Amino acid sequence: MSEKNEAEKIEELKGLIENANYVTFLTGAGVSVPSGIPDYRSKGGLYKRQKYEFPPEYMLSHDNLIKHPDIFHQFVVENMYFPDAEPNIIHTKMAEISNEKGTIVTQNVDKLHTKAGAKHVVEFHGNLYDNIHCLTCGKEFDYKEYIKDYRHHEDDGIIRPGTTVLYGEGINPDNIENAVAAIENADLIVVVGTSFKVYPFAGLLSYKNANTKLVAVNKENLDLDSSVLAITDDATNVFEKL
Template structure:
């Protein structure tokens, strides 16, 4: 059951907000049939490997087949469609907000959101690591190497061992700093440095968590609605 008083407060905060920052993670896209890859292991040459190992720059360059197999099987769902959460967030962002998402699935852009910062990049930004040529998903699904120069093809996502893109980091910090309301959904908020973004909030910013589980570290002044986020967003 969603607490009606809390829901009323949330609606009021959203209506009064000058600028809203949404921070989202995998939990938003699982409702579109995209599994959280952090819960997946890969098996390569009979050895089980964690997603952290597989999604590293080291694996990309030294075991490119293992990397390719893992992302194709566990991360690419090109037919997935945005759900009601992506859509509601898109509507609010286009009106007066920014979304900072950990998701790399492109569903927020598909939902029409014009204010998306993809903190960890975009799976569908695919390029050759040797010459930089871009590829479509369909081409990548056929070949893991560029035929012309044998370069390894990769998605433009931040791998373990790689830094966050500075431009995206600064844009995210600016979005949080300029927001009087911050809404976090679909993330347990443990992934560094994403989780650090909240530290840049305005002193009086109102912070909301719309999650089916509480955060690992929840600041005191935060209001939380612990429920299926679809049920919450559908009432906003």
């Protein structure tokens, strides 16, 4: 029996979604690339750039926020904020499906799933726009104020950008609980636009039920086992056909 081509796999995914009782999407930076937001680990991604003093993992760390708030702020503003970005077909199609029967669990901090109208979203790593606050007094700020200045001049406090989980910090327990529930409830899990190398996010699949079907949509092969329906294609192309 010959191996299915990508078009046949997309048709299979379409059927799986139609027949599923509960679909959980696990998404990463690749989902937002068509909206003009760079990813992290691809050839031209954020983590491959060499223009900064420290490696990106340190630039996005709690330690850097506290010790070098000016450097942290510059990096985040230059590389992380894309307030004018609009959801693409992947976001809108996922919103449509998950609003009917499922959940989106995302690593992304850009809020584009919510902007697309998705009602059941677990922002595993938080986001850059909610609860921007002064670490000294707790006062909240709009992201536009944060982009201009990281200092709260009333008490000389450092302003923290949103609920985003930084390197060196733990994941919000509620996010872990909600993500695990989404995995356990699913009879279909679709992984889209992620290298699946960041833990604990990548470890969520350990909560998958044995009979739950797993699909991976990614430009690069993720080297998952043969039971996974692997669609090696641009996610935009795939979701346009669903």
